[in-house]
Amino acid sequence: MFSTDLIEAARVSKSWPFQEAQRLAKRYPNGKTAADGSPEPVLFETGYGPSGLPHIGTFQEVLRTTLVRKAYEIVASTGGAPAPTRLVAFSDDMDGLRKVPDNVPDKALLEANLHKPLSRIPDPFGKFESFAAHNNAMLREFLDRFGFEYEFVAASERYSSGAFDDALRGVLRNDQAILDIMLPTLRAERAATYSPIMPISPSTGHVLQVPVEIVDADAGTVRFTDEDGTVIEQSALGGMAKLQWKVDFAMRWVALGVDYEMYGKDLTDTGIQSGKIARVLGGRKPEGLIYELFLDANGEKISKSKGNGLTIEEWLTYGSEESLGHYIFPNPKSAKQLHVGVIPKAVDDYWQFRAAIPDQSWDKRLGNPAWNLLNAAGEAESGAGETLPVTYALLLNLVGVLGADATDEQVWSYLGNYIDDARPEAHPALAVLVERALAYNRDFVAPTLVKRPPAANEAAALRELDARLATIDPGTSAEDIQTIVYEIGKDETFGFDTLRDWFRAQYETLLGSEQGPRMGSFIALYGIDNSRRLIAEALAR
Numbered sequence: 001m002f003s004t005d006l007i008e009a010a011r012v013s014k015s016w017p018f019q020e021a022q023r024l025a026k027r028y029p030n031g032k033t034a035a036d037g038s039p040e041p042v043l044f045e046t047g048y049g050p051s052g053l054p055h056i057g058t059f060q061e062v063l064r065t066t067l068v069r070k071a072y073e074i075v076a077s078t079g080g081a082p083a084p085t086r087l088v089a090f091s092d093d094m095d096g097l098r099k100v101p102d103n104v105p106d107k108a109l110l111e112a113n114l115h116k117p118l119s120r121i122p123d124p125f126g127k128f129e130s131f132a133a134h135n136n137a138m139l140r141e142f143l144d145r146f147g148f149e150y151e152f153v154a155a156s157e158r159y160s161s162g163a164f165d166d167a168l169r170g171v172l173r174n175d176q177a178i179l180d181i182m183l184p185t186l187r188a189e190r191a192a193t194y195s196p197i198m199p200i201s202p203s204t205g206h207v208l209q210v211p212v213e214i215v216d217a218d219a220g221t222v223r224f225t226d227e228d229g230t231v232i233e234q235s236a237l238g239g240m241a242k243l244q245w246k247v248d249f250a251m252r253w254v255a256l257g258v259d260y261e262m263y264g265k266d267l268t269d270t271g272i273q274s275g276k277i278a279r280v281l282g283g284r285k286p287e288g289l290i291y292e293l294f295l296d297a298n299g300e301k302i303s304k305s306k307g308n309g310l311t312i313e314e315w316l317t318y319g320s321e322e323s324l325g326h327y328i329f330p331n332p333k334s335a336k337q338l339h340v341g342v343i344p345k346a347v348d349d350y351w352q353f354r355a356a357i358p359d360q361s362w363d364k365r366l367g368n369p370a371w372n373l374l375n376a377a378g379e380a381e382s383g384a385g386e387t388l389p390v391t392y393a394l395l396l397n398l399v400g401v402l403g404a405d406a407t408d409e410q411v412w413s414y415l416g417n418y419i420d421d422a423r424p425e426a427h428p429a430l431a432v433l434v435e436r437a438l439a440y441n442r443d444f445v446a447p448t449l450v451k452r453p454p455a456a457n458e459a460a461a462l463r464e465l466d467a468r469l470a471t472i473d474p475g476t477s478a479e480d481i482q483t484i485v486y487e488i489g490k491d492e493t494f495g496f497d498t499l500r501d502w503f504r505a506q507y508e509t510l511l512g513s514e515q516g517p518r519m520g521s522f523i524a525l526y527g528i529d530n531s532r533r534l535i536a537e538a539l540a541r
Contacts, residue, residue: 021071024068043088044260045256048092061262066150089140089143093117096198099114117200155242159238161239167252168237193211197236198212198243199222200239203226203230246270246274292333318436327342351392356368357374357385386429394518403446412434451510463535468484469528481524485502510531
């Protein structure tokens with residue numbers, strides 16, 4: 001049950017998921033009802049084309065849709081009870097494979113099966129019954145890992161089982177009206193062979209883009225010329241045909257009763273034309289958000305076939321599930337670059353926002369990425385305010401000093417200098433990040449790490465730091481050590497124009513990086529004696 005304060009705040013919140021939910025609530029002022037007047041859940045949908053391996057751009061659509069769904073359940077709640085909703089994750093695995101992705105094995109196998117439905121092409125990885133099944137499984141594995149509530153629907157099952165047959169008859173009956181919408185948007189060459197429905201060749205199994213004559217719409221019978229020149233008359237029902245993309249989009253909106261679906265700005269025109277087709281088919285376009293696309297490190301659009309973006313597995317090798325969600329949350333209408341360099345900040349930012357939740361008003365809380373992510377996972381109350389004893393940035397600095405061959409056991413040994421009960425079992429969230437920090441250091445930090453020799457004034461300041469550290473107790477707090485660091489940097493004797501110059505000198509000479517942690521925290525974590533050895537190595541350099 002939702003509190004009155006939460007519901008009231010949600011209905012006026014400026015946080016983007018709640019803005020979307022407020023707009024969707026206007027679609028059904030009295031709640032969604034079935035034809036017989038009984039209550040019916042509002043249906044959210046996300047679409048996925050399994051022509052390549054799923055990437056984070058695929059995942060983000062499910063995440064963002066889930067955030068809107070959970071916001072809607074609050075905004076449209078009745079008597080404090082969540083408004084009923086469903087989320088369908090739809091895979092368009094009846095689509096024909098147009099080109100072989102760059103990042104898969106056994107390309108010859110896929111080459112030999114071009115133009116067949118993805119669900120009818122062997123899996124080049126040799127693990128599943130089809131290429132689509134492999135890619136669908138990868139997506140579902142991560143969605144399940146994150147704890148999403150969703151219903152997975154495959155186009156191949158709906159087409160082949162006949163579940164879409166009535167909707168397909170509607171397309172056949174309205175063939176000319178759909179052509180009137182689509183043909184003006186197509187180039188002359190494309191328009192010459194365009195048909196809303198694409199039959200599947202009985203001889204090759206290919207999805208055909210050829211002119212189609214409707215023989216009997218109610219029976220679902222069509223006539224077309226096959227690839228070998230044979231005129232074929234066959235049913236378009238039961239998996240014997242596939243709809244063109246924009247027509248398919250509209251058909252499933254109507255067939256499934258979709259109320260909300262977001263998509264990228266590259267599908268803006270698709271949304272317009274599909275909305276018109278949905279009206280022809282007797283339905284209406286869902287509400288939805290048009291979001292900006294993810295870019296790679298070079299500012300280029302991420303492509304499943306190119307494989308130029310981070311995969312879900314790559315992010316989770318170096319960062320946490322929560323950090324991925326945190327990075328995705330803000331400003332969906334602004335493009336974001338997606339590369340390994342953004343992961344460390346995303347990890348620490350997530351935990352900073354999570355720690356702030358208990359002290360925030362509902363207005364601030366509803367705009368907090370961490371609260372929205374916890375709410376989506378059903379943990380808004382239990383997870384609020386939890387903190388990490390060590391930041392990810394500090395972990396990276398520690399393992400950077402330990403080297404590429406650092407081990408999990410070594411890291412936890414050093415953590416014992418800084419936190420109580422330094423065991424993975426006692427700090428499960430930190431244990432995940434220790435593992436990820438070791439991988440990030442091994443693959444991206446250690447190979448490029450260069451510690452420069454200190455300049456004369458920097459060497460003098462480091463000698464002073466070493467002398468001060470020699471006089472303090474090994475258990476001295478991070479804050480007290482930080483005070484010593486500040487005092488040295490402020491001492492005009494050492495000639496630093498700003499404290500920042502002093503901090504940078506320590507980062508570059510002791511840690512081999514341009515940026516770093518609060519040195520008091522690092523020294524407390526690494527240990528006084530070990531830190532003095534670092535200083536000695538820098539001075540000897």
